[in-house]
Amino acid sequence: MINKQNPIMIWLSFVVRMILFAVGLMWPAGTFIWWEAWVLVGLWSIYGVATTTYLLRNEPALLVERLKLVPLHKDQKVWDKVLMLLFFIVGIGLYLLPGFDVMRYAWSEPLPLWIRITAMFVHVPCFVLLIWIMRENTYLSQVVKIDKDRVHKVISTGPYAYVRHPMYTVTIILLFAVPLALGSQLTLILSLFLTMLLIVRTYLEDHTLHTELEGYSKYAKQTVYRLIPGIW
Template identity: 45%
Template sequence: MGKREIVTATIKALIVMTIGVTVMAAVFFAAAGRLNITRAWVFFAVQLATYFAAIAVLYTFNPELIIHRLKRKVDAKAWDKVLMRVSNLTGLIGIAGVAGLDVGRYEWSHLDLPWALLGYVFWILSQIIFTWAMAVNKYFEPTVRIQKDRNHRVIMTGPYRIVRHPGYASGLLFYPAVPLALGSAYAFIPAGVAFALLVLRTHLEDNTLNAELEGYQAYAEKTKYRLIPGLW
């Protein structure tokens, strides 16, 4: 893959990230019914900045992955395509919508500044883990498939030495981070649904890799935990 293709893909990725955050912010403010919510503006700015930072890290350490993450893969598992879409709707649009209704329109709950700070700690940690996993894993595509066209192999370095699915593990921090940062206790309802879907995706992907990817069974025996060290 040439330099020009990588640069083009990087620009596309930045645009996709910007659109994603813009849509999430639009849902929040539409649900809130007003724009003068400083806490939300700060969060969406931080969200976009961390996404851009992740792309910069990928461009430096694993640039070809940017290209592959933008391509649709026809052989991706059908169940994962469905789960990914539902997870995105629930975990991004759902959380933003409920938080907007709560914080901006009805004021059902209010989480003070210390909770917001905890949310940002969770957010930054989740982005570090997710970006680290992408930086070391050239097969880190958004949907589940055995990448025979790319000589798919087991990755055992970086965070993969600790848990088998560090990308999903980052979601354990990502989903609670958003309600905390935005200040909405009720947003934990869609966050909880997204959390459950994440666990389900982890289970199904792990079973798929165990059955279809050469060397994964041996890796699973060595790295025993899927998401949380010492627990699961």
């Protein structure tokens, strides 16, 4: 585990992750001359710096939780381990496949420029929302659990006043924004699969919170939608 009192190790971890992110995009492409990928690396780097800076100052425990590489925990429910292991494995393909698809082998026709640019701009409000979500909910974890050590309680403010799982809502948008920004039609298949995994996880997590987190059932009556206001 990364020591929350050691910002040097946290920043080093962040740098290594961004390098791996860039390599994951560029190596399959077989070239470093891919401006869409570099824009994406730049966007995620800016978001990472902003998030790490904020959490280091205000919520170091949450930062440590979010920096865990593999979303698995010994006390995690079996169904969540299966879902997150699948999500982790397929999620790697979300970054590897576009380079093969668009740049190296041209398996599918690149998406129009206006779609790629729009998807890049979509990242910005998504990043703002993610920071807002983390500011409101300091119990965010990569695994489904009730954080008794930090006296886990229901959060009903900010984005949580509109949907019960706003983090998943934004994540689903980004699952499509990434391949769209890179112009890869083929990778959208992975986006659909990952979205289905998140929908299943949302349903199961919501049931867990109903049964294990005090006050959640009352909150669910006030905020009736899980992911999309007016729909579900």
